[in-house]
Amino acid sequence: MEIAYVLVKSEMAHEMDVMSELLKIDQIKEAKGTFGMYDIFVKIEANSSLEIAEIITKQIRKINHVLSTITLSVIPEQNKK
Template identity: 40%
Template sequence: MEIAYILIQCDLGAEVQIINEIMKIPEIKEVRGTYGIYDVFCKVQSDTKEELDQIITNKI
């Protein structure tokens, strides 16, 4: 089992829309809005590192 934690910066006011879209990805296990430099935190989980790389590169 592979897990990655992603921090995302987004445009002001776009946080809710981005969180809602990210939550549609089945491999996303947790999404939270944050304060500070980064706006969104998400936890991604997959069976292999290759699958994890593909999810991060193509879906997020």
């Protein structure tokens, strides 16, 4: 299982619309509003890094009112309990 965190910047006053659409994606396990440069903090769990890349490029970035994303990949060796 691969995990990545994505910081999402949305158009002003559309944060809740974007968050609602994000939470419709099965691999998105959490989406939380944040203060600062980015508006939403997203946790993705997928089978591979390729699947994560496709979710970001083909789904998240195509949501209306999403302006930009930054992806934070988890170091696999540190992803153990």
